[in-house]
Amino acid sequence: MPVHPDQLQRLLRAEEWNPCSILGPHEEIRQAKRVTVIRALLPEAATAAIVTDHHQSPIPMAPLNGSSVFEGIVDTEVAPAGYRLRITDRIGNVTERHDPYAFPPMLTDYDLHLFGEGTLYRAYEKLGAQVCERQGVRGVNFAVWAPNAKRVSVVGDFNDWDGRRHMMQNRGSTGIWELFVPDIGDGMRYKYEILPQKGVGPFLKADPYAAAAELRPKTASIVKDLCGYRWQDQAWMEERRSRDPLSRPLSIYEVHLGSWRRVPEEGGRWLTYRELAETLIPYVKDMGFTHIEVLPVMEHPFDGSWGYQCTGYFAPTSRYGPPEDFMAFVDVCHRHGIGVIMDWVPAHFPDDPHGLAWFDGTHLYDHEDPRLGYHPEWNSRIFNYGRTEVRNFLINSALMWCDRYHIDGLRVDAVASMLYLDYARKPGEWIPNEFGGHENLAAVSFLKELNTVVHREHPGAMMIAEESTAWPGVSRPVYVGGLGFTFKWNMGWMHDTLHYFSLDPIYRKYHHNELTFSLMYAFSENFVLVLSHDEVVHGKRSLLSKMPGTDWERFANLRLLFGYMWTHPGKQMLFMGGEFGQWHEWNHETSLDWHLLDYEPHRGLQRFVKDLNRLYLREPALYEVDFDWTGFQWIDLTDYEQSVFAYLRRARQPDDCLICVLNCTPVARADYRIGVPREGWYREVLNSDAECYGGSNLGNLGGVQAEPVPWHGQPYSLRIMLPPLAVLLFKPT
DSSP states (O other): OOOOHHHHHHHHTTOOSOGGGTSEEEEEEETTEEEEEEEEEOTTEEEEEEEETTOSSOEEEEEGGGSSEEEEEESSOOOGGGEEEEEEETTSOEEEEOOGGGSOOSSOHHHHHHHHHTOOTTGGGTSEEEEEEETTEEEEEEEEEOTTEEEEEEEEGGGTTOTTTSBOEEOGGGOEEEEEEETOOTTOEEEEEEEESSSSOOEEEOOTTOSEEOOTTOOOEEOOOOTTOOOOOHHHHHHHHTOOGGGSOOEEEEEOTTTSSEEGGGTTEEOOHHHHHHHHHHHHHHHTOSEEEESOOEEOSOGGGTTSSOSEEEEEOGGGOOHHHHHHHHHHHHHTTOEEEEEEOOSOBOOOTTSSTTTTSSOSSBOSSHHHHEETTTTEEOBOTTSHHHHHHHHHHHHHHHHHSOOOEEEETTHHHHHBTTTTOOTTSSOOOTTSOSBOHHHHHHHHHHHHHHHHHSTTOEEEEOOOSOOTTTTSOGGGTSOOOSEEEOHHHHHHHHHHHHSOGGGGGGGTHHHHGGGGTTTSSOEEEEEOGGGGSTTSOOHHHHSOSSHHHHHHHHHHHHHHHHHSSSEEEEETTTTTTOOSOOOTTSOOOGGGGGSHHHHHHHHHHHHHHHHHHHOGGGTTTSSSGGGEEEEEOOOTTTTEEEEEEEOSSTTSEEEEEEEOSSOOEEEEEEEESSOSEEEEEEETTOGGGTSOOOSOTTEEEOBSOOBTTBSEEEEEEEOTTEEEEEEEO
């Protein structure tokens, strides 16, 4: 059928949602003969022709009704890859390329069905910019979800950012737009030009599924083929599948990649992913940490957000190099026996104009009502967890990091803000759920699905919740009513512990319960004890600066705090700089104060953390039974007058145990008696007051013999020297 004038005008105005109905090859009857009519919108062309392998000379194309739509007739059926368009522009330049409208869509009806029901769990291999080959022609298949747009075009370096050149095909009720652009490939910059149904347009948006993006302040997406990297961590990945993280050692070093260490000789620039692989990983390995947790490396426009206001949920930030280099960083971590956890932010997103906000001219990813869609604390937008496509988008992001980048775990940021409709809101600023409560039921359902799918698709991968309330069952399986996380951050322990250790020791006896209370709920969840970046910024002071007393007492207090943390039930995480006693608060714009290691107190603290990790790794009593009472027993929690605590940690084999004693005052206590479960020699395996750590070198000369004197409800007891502000660990032999 000939092109209707109205349809032609919509195409010329770049308002056509179905460009394939006009452009590309079409079988038609002309003069009682079946022919192939090929049309192309070529606003840059002075003349155009069709080149095929079956015709000796080009077939001329003529403007349709004097427009920039050119039409040519081929008297035989021609395959999509069997012809090319030869274009001569107005200054005489001649180019030749395949016709994007000659190729059928890549997404199948089954893909669209799964997308519509929210179970297309490998959408990151379908949507976005996929480098591929269609009928022998290399190119990029673009697909984007924008159901309320009037027209979507892909624009970029390959078409002079002209939205008329590559208008995308609407795939029906799913709201997906798709187009294969031949003859382009890796490295091309692009965006989507979206014409909304209402309002002024069009406007440009970065690709929500982009695999790479430009370095800020530029905002274009970048075509990236990620199939070329050859992983060498097969042994790690295979072993991870059968690993039970609950009974394995987990000592996490939290890192902001841009400020761990910089290059002062080159203007204080960041280290690249590959430079970090050469420096950070050996350091973490030497310090004895089992995992690195990186603050979000998802692409983000503002350095000061530390990655928590991200616009690229599928793209590692270009600040430190291309995606392949981040793959190499993770690969090297695994080959050195170091796991990689990444902070991940599904709680909110920023309103940057190139990002997800107002994506197709509507509140596509968030709620229109600010009582549901606006986050007052962070001035950002809240995802609409009740929308199938939004849930699928976020779940795909989580799966992609575990799949393409071999990430070992995701620490889900700000879970509490997702769970409660009234989070950070005053009365009248939120809408109750259908039952009148303040629980965000859609977010609860989303988190359960997220954790179920991640654990199913990637056995051994960890999901960690930053959740600060008493929501029950955060780290319990979905099938028993929990949210399904592997671990939950223990924020209560962190607040109580930091408050206790910030007190002058003379007052600690009045706050004795702040160190004992955590055992009232220690086994209600699978906890990670955290001293994170949030505790050393915004005027909260560094860990060392929080400690009271003289400089010697500050270091002793911090060693005591770390000893308590590593021996308390639960896994542990420490933010960078804490291990050697950073004096200043963390500043994301500068390097850590590595020069402090020129001074012995800082070297001693670092040495203590290293030895603490090594002891942790070789003593199953410190990690095998972290989440059950069988792994912990109080020996004495009542000596508040002297601020002394004594407890026992057990491995799966009950006889494999450690005795832990804390003296939280600067007073040395000779002949201090503690009860122990059996006779024998108790070797002193750790003493934070040792001279090599910067202590006063008081101790027990390597160990103590148990005496048959019942004490603290135990049949035997030890008479020990308790050094000031110190932690002692004894192992029966």
